[in-house]
Amino acid sequence: RKEVEQDPGPFNVPEGATVAFNCTYSNSASQSFFWYRQDCRKEPKLLMSVYSSGNEDGRFTAQLNRASQYISLLIRDSKLSDSATYLCVVPIKAAGNKLTFGGGTRVLVKP
């Protein structure tokens, strides 16, 4: 089993709709999780941190389910500018916080 797994998509989303997708992780000891956003051929940028059960920031909501070892990201009222690849990231605290990335979920928001 991969350390961090994501559905690669693409998720084709009508503008204004809601989209949600999950990420599963294998290390039950992981305490913190992150969603990064990566635009085509650009560097990853931090979108949200998830430390407890969840986090909400505007149209974005991240939730953590420790029992089932997954985190989810929900985007409400999708904008065209939300089109990107969303990377699920788990830092390995025992190793200087090196980041383990999922393969990414591609989201395409269409008019």
Next chain:
Amino acid sequence: NAGVMQNPRHLVRRRGQEARLRCSPMKGHSHVYWYRQLPEEGLKFMVYLQKENIIDESGMPKERFSAEFPKEGPSILRIQQVVRGDSAAYFCASSSTGTGYNEQFFGPGTRLTVL
């Protein structure tokens, strides 16, 4: 406050040549991480350095790859005798500490193409 800087942004090498990728962390950051992203794949950790020290190189290929972060100057990722499979985007990230979680800020990446 300038962000993480990487150069060159694009690098083309022929098989067998050497590639040197440079990374200047954000001001005040002494922790540097290198990641590689192969085409159509996710980012993979390569090496973690703190000034003059390699802390974790568990993601580095055993041969041809090396990294350094000298007391003065940028961090360097060096790939000797490049092969076509080395073609990828190489991202550098920096953070202010390596304990607890501090956000890693990524540079724009160096895209290496091996002909």
